[in-house]
Amino acid sequence: MSEKNLTETRETRNELVATLASSRIVRLLRHLLIHGGPVIALLLLGLYLQSATPYFWTESNLVNVARRTSVLVIFAVGQTFVILTGGIDLSVGATAALAASVSAVTMTQQVNVFGIKFGPVGFVEGLVIALLVGTGAGLVNGLLITRGRIPDFIATLGTLEAFRGVALLTTNGLPVPSYYTDAPKARNYLPSEVIALGSNDWLGIPIAAWIGLAVALASWIILKYTAFGRSTFAVGGNREAARVSGIKIERTKIGVYVVSAITAALAGFVLMGRLNSANALMASQENLNSIASVVIGGTNLFGGEGGVFGSIIGALTIGVIGNGLNLLNVTDFYQRIIQGSIIVGVVIFDQWRRRRFGA
Amino acid sequence: MATGSPLLQMERIDKTFPGVHALDHVDFDLYPGEVHILLGENGAGKSTLMKILSGSLEADSGRILIEGAEVRHNNPDRAAKLGVGMVYQEFSLVPTLTVAENICLGDMPRNRAGLIRWGEVYRRAQDILATLGVDINVRAQTSSLSVAEQQLTEIARILAQEPRILLLDEPTSALSDTEVDRLFDIIRRLQERGVGIIYISHRLDEVPRIGTRVTVMRDGRVVGTLPVAEADKNTLISMMVGRRLAEQYPKTVSQPGPPVLRVENLTAEPVLHDLSFEVRAGEILGIFGLMGAGQTHLAHVLFGLEPMTSGQVYIDDEPVTIRHPTGAIRRRMGLLLRDRQASLVPVQGLGPNITLPKVSQRALLGLLNLRSETQIASQYIADLSIRPPQVRRPVKFLSGGNQQKVCLARWLATGARILIVDEPTRGIDVGAKAEVFGLLDRLASSQNVGIILISSEMPEILAMADRILVMRQGRFTAEYAYGEATQELLLKSAS
Ligand SMILES: Nc1ncnc2c1ncn2[C@@H]1O[C@H](COP(=O)(O)OP(=O)(O)OP(=O)(O)O)[C@@H](O)[C@H]1O
Ligand SMILES: [Mg+2]
Numbered sequence: 059m060s061e062k063n064l065t066e067t068r069e070t071r072n073e074l075v076a077t078l079a080s081s082r083i084v085r086l087l088r089h090l091l092i093h094g095g096p097v098i099a100l101l102l103l104g105l106y107l108q109s110a111t112p113y114f115w116t117e118s119n120l121v122n123v124a125r126r127t128s129v130l131v132i133f134a135v136g137q138t139f140v141i142l143t144g145g146i147d148l149s150v151g152a153t154a155a156l157a158a159s160v161s162a163v164t165m166t167q168q169v170n171v172f173g174i175k176f177g178p179v180g181f182v183e184g185l186v187i188a189l190l191v192g193t194g195a196g197l198v199n200g201l202l203i204t205r206g207r208i209p210d211f212i213a214t215l216g217t218l219e220a221f222r223g224v225a226l227l228t229t230n231g232l233p234v235p236s237y238y239t240d241a242p243k244a245r246n247y248l249p250s251e252v253i254a255l256g257s258n259d260w261l262g263i264p265i266a267a268w269i270g271l272a273v274a275l276a277s278w279i280i281l282k283y284t285a286f287g288r289s290t291f292a293v294g295g296n297r298e299a300a301r302v303s304g305i306k307i308e309r310t311k312i313g314v315y316v317v318s319a320i321t322a323a324l325a326g327f328v329l330m331g332r333l334n335s336a337n338a339l340m341a342s343q344e345n346l347n348s349i350a351s352v353v354i355g356g357t358n359l360f361g362g363e364g365g366v367f368g369s370i371i372g373a374l375t376i377g378v379i380g381n382g383l384n385l386l387n388v389t390d391f392y393q394r395i396i397q398g399s400i401i402v403g404v405v406i407f408d409q410w411r412r413r414r415f416g417a
Numbered sequence: 418m419a420t421g422s423p424l425l426q427m428e429r430i431d432k433t434f435p436g437v438h439a440l441d442h443v444d445f446d447l448y449p450g451e452v453h454i455l456l457g458e459n460g461a462g463k464s465t466l467m468k469i470l471s472g473s474l475e476a477d478s479g480r481i482l483i484e485g486a487e488v489r490h491n492n493p494d495r496a497a498k499l500g501v502g503m504v505y506q507e508f509s510l511v512p513t514l515t516v517a518e519n520i521c522l523g524d525m526p527r528n529r530a531g532l533i534r535w536g537e538v539y540r541r542a543q544d545i546l547a548t549l550g551v552d553i554n555v556r557a558q559t560s561s562l563s564v565a566e567q568q569l570t571e572i573a574r575i576l577a578q579e580p581r582i583l584l585l586d587e588p589t590s591a592l593s594d595t596e597v598d599r600l601f602d603i604i605r606r607l608q609e610r611g612v613g614i615i616y617i618s619h620r621l622d623e624v625p626r627i628g629t630r631v632t633v634m635r636d637g638r639v640v641g642t643l644p645v646a647e648a649d650k651n652t653l654i655s656m657m658v659g660r661r662l663a664e665q666y667p668k669t670v671s672q673p674g675p676p677v678l679r680v681e682n683l684t685a686e687p688v689l690h691d692l693s694f695e696v697r698a699g700e701i702l703g704i705f706g707l708m709g710a711g712q713t714h715l716a717h718v719l720f721g722l723e724p725m726t727s728g729q730v731y732i733d734d735e736p737v738t739i740r741h742p743t744g745a746i747r748r749r750m751g752l753l754l755r756d757r758q759a760s761l762v763p764v765q766g767l768g769p770n771i772t773l774p775k776v777s778q779r780a781l782l783g784l785l786n787l788r789s790e791t792q793i794a795s796q797y798i799a800d801l802s803i804r805p806p807q808v809r810r811p812v813k814f815l816s817g818g819n820q821q822k823v824c825l826a827r828w829l830a831t832g833a834r835i836l837i838v839d840e841p842t843r844g845i846d847v848g849a850k851a852e853v854f855g856l857l858d859r860l861a862s863s864q865n866v867g868i869i870l871i872s873s874e875m876p877e878i879l880a881m882a883d884r885i886l887v888m889r890q891g892r893f894t895a896e897y898a899y900g901e902a903t904q905e906l907l908l909k910s911a912s
Contacts (some may be wrong), residue, residue, distance in 0.1 A: 071871060110827070266906055283787070285779035295762035302722065302752065304743040304777035313781065362764050 061193045095408045096355050096371040103375065107382040114385055119316035121264060125257075127377030128266035129329045133344050134351035134369040135270075135277045136321030139314040141352050142281075144294040144361025145203070145210035145319045150348055151341040152221035153195040154326025161188035161327060162234040162336035165252070178244070181251035182210055185327060192323025193316055195221060200312030202399070233337040234365040248334065255330020266328050270370075273321060277366045294361020347376055350401050356408055375404065422485060423472075424613040425582055430479035432465055434814065439465045442479070442639040446895050447582065449611040452604060452627050454618065454645075457634035458657055458846040459818025460804040462638050463617045466634075467584045470615075471497035471503035483582070497523070504588045506617075506774045506817050506844065507758060508571050512560035517557055518543035520574045545573045550599045564591045564756050572600065580659055583607065583614045587817070589623065590844045593708040593756075593873055601627050617708045619818070619846050624698030633657055665847070666880035667855045670863040670899060673883065674698035675735070677837050678750075679866040680719070683728035688714045689891040692728070696835065696867040699703030701857065704871045707911050710889040712871045713755055714848025716837045719869075720745045720752040732835070740801050746774050748835075755839040755871075760824045763813035767803070768794040770812050771826045797826035801852065818845040825853065829860075836860065837869040842877065854881055875904045889912050 089121045109116040133150050162326040163169060168177045179187070195217070202213040222255040235246040258265050281287035289310040292300040301307055305393035325344070330336040357364025379400055425447040434439040439462045448454050455463050469472040470481065483499055490496045493503070506834040510519045517539045526537040527575045544553040551569050553562065559570065568591045575583065575892060587606075589597045604614060604627060616627065624631055625645055633656040634643040640656045676695040683692045688711045696702045706712045717723040719730065721739040730737055730750050739740070739745045747751070751774070754760045761770055769776075776785065794808045801822040803815070812823055821844060828836055832858050842850045854877070860866040861883075872878045885902050887895040887910040895910035 254467050259538075281781075283784050284781070285776045285783045286781040288776045288780075288785060289770060291765065292762050292776075293767070295764050296759075298759040300773070302720075302742050302754060303773040304741070304746040305773065306741070306743060307778070309781070346431060356762075362762065 059088060070198070073297065074192055079209070091308040096368055096375065096404070099354075099404050099407065100371055100375050103378055103382070107378070107385070107402070109386045112413070113383070114382060116371060119381070119385070121329055123374075123381045124267040125264040125332070128264060128270040129325045129332070129341075130344065130347055130373040130377060131267075131270035131370050132321050132325035132328065133341075133348035134373045135274050135366050136318035136325075137348040138277070138355075138364065138366050138369045139281075139290055139317045140150060140210070141349070141357050141359060142290050142294045142361055142364055143311060143314050144297070145311070145314065146214065146359075147199065147315065147322075148214040148220040148347065148349075149199060149221055150318060150322040151196070151327075151343070151345040152218045152225070153192060153319045153322040153342040154329065154344065155220045155336070155338055156195060156225040156228070157191040157323035157337035158279055158326035158330040158340060159229045159234060159338050160191050161185070162248065162330060163228055165181050165249055166235040168248065172345050182247040183273050184249065184252065188323045188327045189320055192320040192326075194319075196319030197312065197318035199319065200315035203315070204308040204311050229336070229338050231338065233335045247390070248330070251310050251335055252327070252331045254331070256333070266332065269324070269328060273324065274370055277317075277321075280317075280364060280367075286310065290314055291362060294358075294363075296362070305406065316365050347373075351376055354401060354408075356403050374402070421449065423447060424484060426480075426482040426485075427466070427470065428480045428482070428749075430469060430481075431477045432462075432469065432474065433477055436807060437811070439637050440469075440476070443634070443637070443639055445632060445639070447613040447615060448629075449613050451629040451695070452608060452614045452616050452820065454616045454624055454628040455632045455634065456624075456631060456653060456657055459822075459849055460816040460906045461634040461657075461846075462637040464586055464816065466504055467503060467586055467615065467617065468857070470496070470582075471501055471584055473503075474557075483557075493710060494523075497578055497580070500581030501584065502575040502578045502582070502587050503584040504572050504575050504586060506590075508567050510567060510571055510574070512558050514559055515556050516546075516553055516559055516570050517555040520545060520555070520577055524547065524578070528903070537693070541577065542573070546570075547575050548567075549573055549576075549603060551596070563709065564657060565596065567592065567594065572905075574621065575808075576603070576629050581612055583612055584617075585614065586617045587619065588616075588843055589618060589620060591840075595636055596708070597623075606620075619842075619850075620845060621653055621847065624653065635659060638892055640798050654847055657846065662867070665851050665854075666877065667851070667858050668881055669858055671699060671862045674699035674865060678719075678869075679731040679733065679734070681729045681731070682716065683715075683730065684726045685714065685718045685723060685728045689718065692887060692893060693892075694893070696869055698834075698865040698867050698885045699861050701861050701868045701870050703885040704869060704888055705873065705878050705879040705885055705907050705911060706888035710888040710911065712888055713839055714891075715888075716752055716839050716869070716871060718836060720750060722752075746831065747778060749794055749831070749833050750835045751831060751833030753824055753828060753836070753838040753841055756843075757820050757824060757841065759816070761812050761820060762828075764785070764811050766794075766809040766811055767798065767826075768808050770823055771797060774827055774831045793830050794826075797822075797829065800825055800829075801856070802849075818849055821851065822845060822853075823844050825856070829856075833866065835869075837871070839871045840868070840873070842872075843873065848876075857881065875907055879907070 091186055098254055113119050137150060145192060149287055161184040164177050164179050166178050168175055199217055202208060203210050235248060255265055260268060289305045292305050293307055293310050297307060324343060329341060352369045353359055354375055355368025355372035358369055379397055421522055423446045427445040429442045429444060430440050431442050443466055457463050465474060469476045472493045475491050488499055490499060501887045520542040526534045527892055528534050539555050546553055549569060553566050572588060588600060628645040630642055630644055632655060633640045635657060674697055675699045679695040681693050704712050714723060717788045718725050721741045724858055737748060771794050772790050791808055798806045803819050803822050811818055841853055857868055861868050870878060870882055881903060883899045885897045887907060888891050891909055
């Protein structure tokens with residue numbers, strides 16, 4: 059009798075604990091503590107900079123940070139897909155440069171592709187061409203990895219070089235548009251819409267930032283609500299389990315590399331607008347910065363866990379660090395050391411927190 | 418045998434995971450030379466208690482005394498130095514290393530210059546495996562081994578450390594009878610040397626064979642400790658589940674319908690040779706064989722995980738070619754793998770794990786219905802009494818038996834019409850076993866699912882299968898109707 063009562067009270071207590079643990083507020087707090095590390099780090103960084111320099115927390119500076127960081131956000135969002143499957147895309151910067159270069163050339167010159175002459179084309183065609191080039195680059199990566207059966211790291215290391223080479227060929231190693239071209243029917247400026255994309259504001263916020271936001275939102279929806287998104291997590295979480303559950307590993311892998319390359323192409327296009335020109339060596343920092351953003355954002359480098367929200371925070375962190383160091387007049391040499399240390403520090407903190415609080 | 422002073426005392430050990438009170442002030446002790454069996458339902462806290470002892474988890478409170486002296490350790494290394502060795506329920510081998518490297522890991526023989534003496538590594542590994550009486554190539558990569566071989570390698574690895582206190586967490590769940598006999602011989606030898614052994618199992622018939630004392634746990638607490646002489650099966654079961662169990666093998670014998678799966682002359686070199694059989698709607702076809710007879714390979718071939726050299730498979734009398742699990746699932750086939758770790762995505766919750774095969778059938782950009790996913794998960798949590806009942810808990814935090822239930826729920830959710838289950842009761846408790854068999858029986862008799870039950874547990878296959886095929890070296894050697902076979906007959910046909 060007393061034994062039974064005891065069991066019952068224990069059960070009610072256990073249930074109480076379980077309901078509590080699953081109640082919304084507790085869940086949210088727990089979630090913040092477990093997943094909020096990157097946000098906390100970013101806030102601390104912001105608070106510090108606000109006290110250290112009077113310029114940081116001004117509207118014009120924040121808009122400036124947003125403009126500069128948007129491109130990295132777009133890169134990082136695409137990279138997130140790849141890293142979630144346990145892969146890595148080292149070629150995003152090169153893909154961006156290639157897409158921007160090809161599209162810049164077609165927007166400023168008449169080109170001759172297999173005897174078909176066209177151009178100079180307008181903004182919309184230019185954007186479509188950039189995205190198509192991105193798709194192609196992603197397919198190359200994806201096929202090399204799945205059909206060629208080589209590690210992601212090696213495949214994209216190879217294409218990183220190759221894509222830059224193709225971009226150099228396309229542009230003859232010159233910035234585009236350029237005065238030094240002998241192409242027929244050339245014009246030496248990019249369509250004004252391209253420049254607006256990279257430099258103008260809408261509702262007080264840079265258009266580039268709106269694009270970054272839109273890309274992130276679309277990616278979040280894809281990851282959370284589509285079969286492709288679910289497959290991405292499953293392949294990274296346990297490849298074998300994904301396979302026996304009927305998930306097509308190869309298709310998923312190719313898919314994430316295409317997503318990554320398309321976002322890279324878009325980022326390259328926006329960057330071209332900001333720089334008012336394209337060249338084959340642009341976006342050279344973005345490879346590693348996009349990977350760093352994803353990792354700072356808490357996505358597991360071995361795949362299976364994470365998301366785009368963290369990657370945005372990661373990109374912002376990197377952007378804010380760079381901006382803050384500029385405001386504090388730290389020279390470039392020191393900037394690099396500090397930037398590298400902060401990246402590693404954030405990740406160490408994040409790992410420790412996860413172990414400690416058992417995420 | 419429990420004489421002298423205790424080798425080990427665990428006092429008021431308490432451990433809470435978020436949302437689960439896994440151990441509630443547990444007391445436990447162990448004498449030299451005894452085999453103390455630890456029983457309890459899935460999720461009772463057995464593995465957690467042992468992991469605290471082996472240093473891979475830290476208790477919230479409580480004391481551990483070894484030979485009367487309090488020890489504080491919080492990592493497996495230090496526990497090993499204190500003479501505690503644990504064979505984990507889920508293996509802890511490094512899959513890319515060779516068997517020998519895994520066995521000697523942590524204590525590689527070195528020469529004076531500090532370099533590894535590879536000859537010695539292989540010899541030592543070979544010796545240990547020889548005492549276990551198993552024949553595994555010590556130079557083979559561990560990931561290429563079968564589950565049973567991995568289990569034996571794991572045991573060998575711990576024995577190599579010569580522990581004073583040996584913890585075995587469900588060591589026999591993947592082993593065949595002869596291997597179990599050999600393991601028991603070794604345990605007896607260790608016992609004579611005064612080693613204390615804690616033994617976790619869901620196989621109650623092992624209790625009188627090997628045990629000295631039995632402790633039963635339920636919901637994180639010790640229900641009681643008995644000498645083996647007083648621990649008959651029914652007493653143990655009612656201690657474990659808190660009630661008497663109605664029927665261990667619920668079986669409805671009914672008239673099976675038309676064949677749902679027919680296989681003609683299936684050959685998959687070099688393992689399977691010329692297999693022909695059929696499974697009817699509503700029938701449970703048992704396939705019995707000793708370890709390595711090819712049963713698991715057959716399941717993999719049917720499901721598109723391994724290629725087939727020749728032969729033809731028909732589903733509903735239609736010839737089909739299945740090259741990938743996606744195709745098998747599309748034709749409403751399901752496969753419960755023998756190896757749980759290859760079936761689940763550990764960091765994801767129950768919902769995504771249960772619906773994964775369904776998701777794989779969707780178009781890439783097909784939208785998921787997360788609400789119905791949660792509903793499905795909650796439904797199976799209730800139907801299969803998965804503990805703790807939390808949809809979002811990553812499955813890596815579930816106890817082994819509850820993980821098995823999640824794997825099963827997956828194929829219930831896809832509405833499979835042909836279900837292949839490979840050792841479905843591996844690592845699940847008596848109560849859950851009865852539930853699983855009840856479920857298989859219901860699937861067959863009232864939902865007309867054709868079930869292939871691959872098992873090396875003779876009592877369960879004899880009780881549950883409408884028909885039994887016996888396999889030896891990739892061929893069928895005998896067929897028995899329900900009630901025809903006996904354990905002797907099965908063994909004779911299988912060896
Ligand atoms: N790392 C963890 N994090 C959170 N919860 C955990 C963790 N490990 C175990 N649990 C929970 O603690 C409880 C006890 O689990 P444990 O693995 O000890 O059970 P068990 O008795 O070994 O069961 P089984 O027979 O199924 O192996 C379960 O409810 C389980 O979900
Ligand atoms: Mg366990």
